[in-house]
Every structure is written in structure tokens, then in C-alpha cells.
Amino acid sequence: MSSQPPPNETGTRSSLQYAQSLDSADPLRHLREEFIIPSKADIKRRTATKDAATKNDEAEPCTYLCGNSLGLQPKRVSEYVQRYLRVWGSKGVFGHFTELEDQLTSPWLDIGDDPKVPLSKIVGAQSSEVAVMASLTANLHLLMASFYRPTKERYKIILERKAFPSDHACYAVESQILHHNLSIDDAMIFLDPTESRNHYLPTSQILSLIDAHASSTALLLLPGVQFYSGQFFDIPTITSYAQARGITVGWDLAHATGNVPLKLHDWNVDFAAWCHYKYMNAGPGAIAGLFVHSRHGSKTDPTAADFVPRLAGWWGSDKSSRFRMENRFVPIEGAAGWQLSNPSAIDATAVIASLSVFEMTSIEALRERSLKLTGYLEDLLNSLSWDGRSKPFEIITPKNAGERGAQLSVHLEDGLLEPVLEYLEEECAVVDERRPSVIRVAPAPLYNSFEDVWRFVQIFHAACGKAVAQTSRSGKEQVVASSVLAEGGKDSHGWSEIK
Secondary structure, three states, X not given: OOOOOOOXXXXXXOOHHHHHHHHHOOOOHHHHHHEOOOEHHHHHOOOOXXXXXOOHHHOOEOEEOEOOOOOXXXXXXXXXXXXXXXXXXXXXHHHHOOXXXXXXOOOHHHHHHOOHHHHHHHHOOOHHHEEEOOOHHHHHHHHHHHHOOOOOOOXXXXXXXXXXXXXXXXXXXXXXXXXXXXXXXXXXXXXXXXXXXXXXXXXHHHHHHHHHHHHHEEEEEEEXXXXXXXXXXXXXXXXXXXXXXXXXXXXXXXXXXXXXXXXOOOOOOOEEEEOOOOOOOOXXXXXXXXXXXXXXXXXXXXXXXXXXXXXXXXXXXXXXXXXXXXXXXXXXXXXXXXXXXXXXXXXXXXXXXXXXXXXXXXXXXXHHHHHHHHHHHHHHHHHOOOOOOOOOEEEOOOOOHHHEXXXXXXXXXXXXXXXXXXXXXXXXXXXXXXXXXXXXXXXOOOOOOHHHHHHHHHXXXXXXXXXXXXXXXXXXXXXXXXXXXXXXXXXXXXXXXXX
């Protein structure tokens, strides 16, 4: 079902005027002004430094729909980071402890606490249940060190086959299993889509696999939003179902945090981890985040039987005794007790700057806007005409808006990916691809507009048309070439004309 209003006097849904009318009526349109939108000149320039003669405020913006891969830079990041650099330059080591009147963050000793409240609103947690630290894969390893405790009876990990490799199947999960001297062939249980083309995983299928391996499974680890298809999993249903069968449940929220509403505390999730460089807009390789439910994090006596063991570090130890050098680990209550080292202050500053933009709205309002943007994108893509032939692509993200985030994955016909990408790049329409045939298009609700969506579809339509023509000509040439070789001479139409 479309989430868009009916066309009005501004024109049909396929017109630029209609897209602009949606933007004019959008209560969150001002958030776009909080971000640096690269111009076409920026994208094509071969240097990072702008030409002094270029009037960048007058340049045409690129069409950036790649927030699922790297979010755009909030304008506030520059101000926050410059203020951090001034503190470092003027105070040196005293920056750890000295509160300044014009400082935008806490002193570095406490800077890791600043993101907790705004971040807890985004992931639906108590502020004590979240921590900003390390990187996504490192945090998954740290969390699995605590929550993957295989026994002779329970030792399997259920994950999905198409999981992002660095976080799941090929690296983190596999190495955790090997670390416990277990067989990956026996201990890794994969969720495979029933239809390989769209990679959809119905909740019923997931629950059936849980039932099939419940007695031998120690951990279920799934993505909140699947990176390839963009499917948004039913986190509360899957979590409660697995936990009722004695299975610990963790979620990789790399593509979910800042994208879809989450209620990790209420859903009773055991643990979760995510990055901050996609929809959270904190920059490439930004410091990451994790969640540990309060029923685990509130246990702080390492000698108690119910204490959740962890790979401990001094920054996770009680602040009041942290600098006494007593070499006795007294974990901080909550997720902070999983911290290892003091966080990078410059990285934390970028996260704090981005979160200050999120504080201008709510994740619920962003979700409403996101559904409208992706609904509009879906409508426009489905309304394209192809001169009597079938569409050269298929949207493989679930049609049900409740089962997807801000991303639509578009599966192209064989052979079209390269020429389509080439045309999109030339026109400065920024998306990303997952080979061999998928492009991922993600209107980020914080900064993308309906006009962005409209412009992308026009460019994409032209790209597909050109790619189809190219592959059609290539196919004819191959047929002619085969005919010439078979006959030992020119074809009846003249090789030179086709060449």
C-alpha cells in the first residue's frame, strides 16, 4: 500500500512539481540544512580542496542516496571537532578533567557518557544499557566472549547465510566457534532464503529453524536490517521465541540504528552492537556502540555465580577507583562495564555532534518520513515505462513497509549492473552495489528529500535504457560474429555496419 497522498493540483506523482510539493509540506525538511550535501562538482573533483573560483553555494547538489553505506557529514561536526582541537591545543592533559565554559562536550574523562541519553532514545534503551566504544566487529567479539558460552549440549550459533562477512559468517562467528575448539560445520546453523533471488526470510521460517535446533543452540545472532535485501526483521517476536527455548539472543544493528525504531530494553534483547557511520552520520570508521540489557549489566560482583564474565579493561572499572592502580576489576554497572580502553575523544566528539541533530526530532518522526520517502521511490520505480518490454529490474526489498527500513534493493537483469553504475556515477547519483546484480538505494530521512528521490529515478530510468540498448547491441554483435565465423566470411547484412 502506498504511503503517499493522492496527486493534487501540483501535478502527477511522476512530476518534479509534485516531488517539490511534498518537500514543501514536509515538517522535517529543515533537517537537510544541517548536513553538507556534496555538489556534482565536489563528486567529480580530483582534489579534496575546492577551487577558490567555484561558487559552491550555487553548485547543483549530487543525488546522494547512500546513507546505508556512509552517512553525510553534519555541519556541526566541524564546529565540535574544532572546539575539541582548541581544548587539546590549549589545555593539553588538563583537557581530561577541566570543564570549560564554551566546551561542547564533557571533559575527556567523561566524554563517553555524553552520547548515552540521546543514543538510548534511538535504540530504545535505558541510558545505562548503552556504551560508545571500539568498532562493530570488535564489540561483537567482546559480546560473544560474554554471551556465547558453549556447553556439550548447547554450542550452536544460528545466523543467516547472507550475513555481512566481517561481522558474521566468515569472520566473527566462525572465529568464535574455532576459539572454543568446535567444528564450524557442526556449530554454525544457517538461515537460507527460500528464494535466493530476493533473499527474503519469513519470520515463520526463522522460528521453524529455532525449533529444529533449540536443544543444541547457545546463541541466535541476526541483523536487525539485512544489509543485502534491506529486510527489517521482527526483533521482538524472534527474540522472545528463542529465549523461551533457552537461547541467548544478540542483534547486529549496523543497518538498523538511526534507521528504524528500536525498543531493545522492552524487547528484552540480551545484547546488540552497531556502527555509527551509516545512518548515524559520525564519519567513516566512527567509534561504535553496544547494548547490554540491565538484567545482565547490573551484576557487578565478579565473584558472584550470576556475574556475566567479560574480557575486562581498565575503562570498564569503577570510575572512583580507576586511577588508584589497585589492579582490582570492579565493573561499572551497565554496558559501560564492557569498556576496555578510554574512547577516542575525537571520534566520540563526531558521534556527539551527529546525535545533537537527532535531538532535533525523534526516531518515530524520522520513521514516518522514511516510509514516505521509500514509498515514493517504490511508486516511481514501478511506474516507469519500458516501451512494451518488461522492467529490466526487480525490487527485492519486502513490499510490506513494516518489513523494511530506508533501503530499497534493486535487482537488475544480468549484464546491466556495470553500465547502469557507470551512468549513475557520471550523473553523480550516488548509490552502492552488491554484485553481481544489485544496487542499494537508501533515502536517509534526516537529509534526503522527495526531489532527491525524483531525480534519482529519472537518472536511473535513463541508465537502464542505455544499459539495455548496450547489451542488446552487444548480443546482436555476438550473434553476427558467430555467424561470420561459421560461414567463414561476411554476413548478409554487412559486418561493417554492425561493427
